[in-house]
Amino acid sequence: MLIPAHLDGTETPLLVTLDGPSLRIRRAGAADSRLPIARLARLTVRGSVTFAAETITACLQAGVPIAFLDESGQSLGQLVPVHRRREELLVLVEEAMACGSFAVARENWRAAAYRAACIRVTMAMPVRVADLRARTVARAAARLVDLAGAPLSTDALMARLEALLAAFVAERLLSEGAGLRLQGQDPDLDIAADFRGILGLELWPLAWRLARYLALHANKHRTETLLQARIARFFESHSPRLEKAFTEAMALLRRCLREALA
Numbered sequence: 001m002l003i004p005a006h007l008d009g010t011e012t013p014l015l016v017t018l019d020g021p022s023l024r025i026r027r028a029g030a031a032d033s034r035l036p037i038a039r040l041a042r043l044t045v046r047g048s049v050t051f052a053a054e055t056i057t058a059c060l061q062a063g064v065p066i067a068f069l070d071e072s073g074q075s076l077g078q079l080v081p082v083h084r085r086r087e088e089l090l091v092l093v094e095e096a097m098a099c100g101s102f103a104v105a106r107e108n109w110r111a112a113a114y115r116a117a118c119i120r121v122t123m124a125m126p127v128r129v130a131d132l133r134a135r136t137v138a139r140a141a142a143r144l145v146d147l148a149g150a151p152l153s154t155d156a157l158m159a160r161l162e163a164l165l166a167a168f169v170a171e172r173l174l175s176e177g178a179g180l181r182l183q184g185q186d187p188d189l190d191i192a193a194d195f196r197g198i199l200g201l202e203l204w205p206l207a208w209r210l211a212r213y214l215a216l217h218a219n220k221h222r223t224e225t226l227l228q229a230r231i232a233r234f235f236e237s238h239s240p241r242l243e244k245a246f247t248e249a250m251a252l253l254r255r256c257l258r259e260a261l262a
């Protein structure tokens with residue numbers, strides 16, 4: 001099973017070097033640690049983390065995306081490998097593009113996937129909504145998170161979770177054969193943005209649970225490092241649900257593309 005790794009150098013700088021098939025993580029005053037590259041799903045990097053040049057190359061060659069966060073935990077950008085682990089999805093997209101049916105298939109998929117995500121949010125949170133549009137559900141969920149009384153704003157909390165989600169989406173799309181072209185290199189084919197939007201709705205129950213926890217235990221997270229570590233742990237505990245939602249959305253996308261080609 002692939003594992004995510006979070007490197008935080010905000011308090012103590014980190015040096016990442018290549019040690020055979022592993023990354024060696026060096027921190028002053030602590031023993032070195034190793035991360036086998038073959039087992040990495042993705043890396044998220046925050047603060048003062050220095051990479052030896054060959055480490056970046058090794059990660060990208062292994063298909064490991066790297067997301068960079070600023071000191072407040074918000075996204076600065078990503079390195080997405082060209083490496084593709086499966087080609088089927090790209091083939092389906094290119095065939096749909098060639099016959100002029102991709103735009104309609106994509107729109108049908110987005111409508112169905114967003115609706116499914118909205119239904120899951122309303123089942124996981126005590127919200128009342130007049131309709132199942134994504135904007136309506138997100139606003140209702142945001143009001144509930146606001147009421148939890150976390151020590152940081154709902155917008156700031158969601159921005160941190162969305163930064164972690166971006167790395168998750170990049171890694172999962174790579175495993176499905178969706179390389180750079182489907183992850184922003186071609187704006188007309190940026191399904192990564194679609195997945196971030198769909199799965200972003202799935203973050204609201206997590207944000208609500210996290211906000212209530214932080215409101216009760218604010219004294220345990222007085223430093224940025226402790227706060228970000230807690231947010232990352234909550235995110236990873238929620239990843240099985242995100243994985244299930246991603247799998248369902250991907251299966252739906254493939255079905256829509258195949259129906260468009262039938």
